[in-house]
Amino acid sequence: MPQYVMALDLGTTGNRAILFNRAGDIVGQAYKELTQHYPQPGWVEHDAMEIWQDVQWAMKTAIAEAKISASDIAAIGLTVQRETCLLWDKTTGEPLHKAIVWQDRRTADMCATLADKKADIYERSGLFLDAYFSGTKLRWLLNKTQPANLDNVLAGTIDTWALWNLTGGNVHATDHSNASRTLLMNLANQQWDDTLLNTFGIPRSLLADIKPSQGIFGYTDPSILGAEIPIAAILGDQQAALFAHGCDRPGLLKCTYGTGAFLVAHSGKEIVRSNNQLLSTIGWTTATDGGYDLGYGLEGSMFTAGACIQWLRDGLQIIDSAADSEPLALSVEDNGGVYFVPALSGLGAPHWDMGARGAFLGITRGATKAHMVRAVLEAIANQVREVVTAINDDSGTPITTLKVDGGACHNNFLMQYQADVLGIPVERPAVLDATAQGSAFAAGLAVGYWDDYTALVSSRKIDKTFEPGAGKAAAQENFATWERAVERAKGWIG
Numbered sequence: 493m494p495q496y497v498m499a500l501d502l503g504t505t506g507n508r509a510i511l512f513n514r515a516g517d518i519v520g521q522a523y524k525e526l527t528q529h530y531p532q533p534g535w536v537e538h539d540a541m542e543i544w545q546d547v548q549w550a551m552k553t554a555i556a557e558a559k560i561s562a563s564d565i566a567a568i569g570l571t572v573q574r575e576t577c578l579l580w581d582k583t584t585g586e587p588l589h590k591a592i593v594w595q596d597r598r599t600a601d602m603c604a605t606l607a608d609k610k611a612d613i614y615e616r617s618g619l620f621l622d623a624y625f626s627g628t629k630l631r632w633l634l635n636k637t638q639p640a641n642l643d644n645v646l647a648g649t650i651d652t653w654a655l656w657n658l659t660g661g662n663v664h665a666t667d668h669s670n671a672s673r674t675l676l677m678n679l680a681n682q683q684w685d686d687t688l689l690n691t692f693g694i695p696r697s698l699l700a701d702i703k704p705s706q707g708i709f710g711y712t713d714p715s716i717l718g719a720e721i722p723i724a725a726i727l728g729d730q731q732a733a734l735f736a737h738g739c740d741r742p743g744l745l746k747c748t749y750g751t752g753a754f755l756v757a758h759s760g761k762e763i764v765r766s767n768n769q770l771l772s773t774i775g776w777t778t779a780t781d782g783g784y785d786l787g788y789g790l791e792g793s794m795f796t797a798g799a800c801i802q803w804l805r806d807g808l809q810i811i812d813s814a815a816d817s818e819p820l821a822l823s824v825e826d827n828g829g830v831y832f833v834p835a836l837s838g839l840g841a842p843h844w845d846m847g848a849r850g851a852f853l854g855i856t857r858g859a860t861k862a863h864m865v866r867a868v869l870e871a872i873a874n875q876v877r878e879v880v881t882a883i884n885d886d887s888g889t890p891i892t893t894l895k896v897d898g899g900a901c902h903n904n905f906l907m908q909y910q911a912d913v914l915g916i917p918v919e920r921p922a923v924l925d926a927t928a929q930g931s932a933f934a935a936g937l938a939v940g941y942w943d944d945y946t947a948l949v950s951s952r953k954i955d956k957t958f959e960p961g962a963g964k965a966a967a968q969e970n971f972a973t974w975e976r977a978v979e980r981a982k983g984w985i986g
């Protein structure tokens with residue numbers, strides 16, 4: 493009997509495969525960072541072939557590390573960076589162009605031309621008219637590549653691309669949580685919406701079938717791993733983390749600090765609309781005999797979190813590794829008056845300003861790289877505070893603890909400052925890969941490998957709870973000054 497569940501976590505920064513045993517422990521994993529392409533300012537692309545090659549490498553390496561065989565795997569859960577999308581030729585399997593990443597701003601002008609449709613788009617999709625989402629990206633790709641024969645073309649987000657390849661080109665599908673990020677799905681009936689398809693000029697024939705997040709999507713082609721393994725869950729990575737944290741009802745929320753930071757609250761079985769510029773989205777859906785169960789979410793999407801740290805490492809080259817940011821930030825008493833606005837891809841929630849750009853303010857002759865690194869880490873937490881304030885206002889019940897996960901949560905300085913600036917405890921789990929864990933849990937539950945969701949998520953261990961401490965007053969002051977810096981950076985372009 494198969495003894496493991498595999499998660500495939502295809503994030504913006506990198507792709508990983510993780511094997512979980514029945515106790516929910518990790519028994520093998522493999523990770524490869526993904527090449528980021530920046531062909532022009534504000535543009536970000538991924539090579540979809542590189543993603544698929546890295547997925548195959550990660551699966552095989554994790555299996556080898558765990559010393560198991562593919563037939564020991566009961567199910568695969570797939571979770572992905574959302575909104576990033578591509579077109580490919582189904583006869584050759586070749587992408588027509590690099591995938592356009594969610595952070596990419598190239599379609600900001602296209603969004604401006606659709607401004608009169610903004611209210612209708614929000615009403616139908618729950619999303620704002622912003623270059624972040626897939627709708628305008630797919631239109632840009634069609635304009636650019638001008639496919640001669642649309643019958644041979646398929647479109648998809650990264651889950652759809654990976655699923656199509658995993659199944660040997662047999663299944664062209666996505667799940668409700670990923671589809672809800674495209675600007676093309678009607679949030680109320682969970683189908684592709686003809687008016688939205690018209691607005692963005694996307695032929696329906698290019699799009700994947702939308703299926704429940706938890707349920708069988710297909711089986712791996714035996715030529716890949718030597719076994720036919722069911723792909724039994726697909727979720728957007730933020731929704732997968734929501735699932736892992738046990739946030740399955742209103743009042744429960746989490747924040748994931750990966751490339752971006754995403755605060756998502758479960759909002760129940762009805763669509764909840766925000767008064768504070770948060771998105772309405774799908775949490776996840778679960779296949780049932782006659783259809784599916786459905787849960788919605790409210791989301792504050794912050795485009796740049798760990799990505800700022802990657803930029804300090806690769807762009808400015810003032811740190812050697814992401815982990816170096818912690819001792820550097822702690823090497824100075826405070827930020828020395830330096831503030832950073834993390835608008836490297838514009839600003840998401842709660843500002844939704846595609847024209848904002850990143851900024852350092854308050855630099856004097858005494859500023860050092862330690863002050864700048866500290867300012868960047870503080871900025872990541874300050875933007876989370878803005879979104880927590882928005883969620884608190886929408887729900888009317890202030891949150892009392894923040895559950896967190898994601899790569900940047902390794903940073904103790906960031907977590908402590910987050911607790912200080914929020915004035916509430918921040919709870920960090922032992923397994924920070926909650927996105928992978930959530931997709932594994934969802935897949936394992938779908939095939940009966942596990943049978944009790946509540947028991948499973950309750951068995952997760954907490955690594956550390958960061959309580960607001962001596963830095964609380966200073967953090968509150970910092971936040972007030974930082975808000976002024978944000979105002980200066982808004983509307984910089986256009």
Ligand SMILES: Nc1ncnc2c1ncn2[C@@H]1O[C@H](COP(=O)(O)OP(=O)(O)O)[C@@H](O)[C@H]1O
Binds near residue numbers: 504749798814816818
């Ligand atoms: N110790 C650290 N301090 C701050 N940021 C970190 C640290 N370790 C990793 N990161 C950041 O976390 C991000 C990777 O996290 P991950 O959850 O894997 O992201 P994704 O799912 O977006 O690929 C990178 O952007 C990296 O810069």
Ligand SMILES: O=P(O)(O)OC[C@H](O)CO
Binds near residue numbers: 503575729752
């Ligand atoms: O790659 P991540 O984990 O930062 O997540 C990306 C989001 O899904 C974008 O919406």
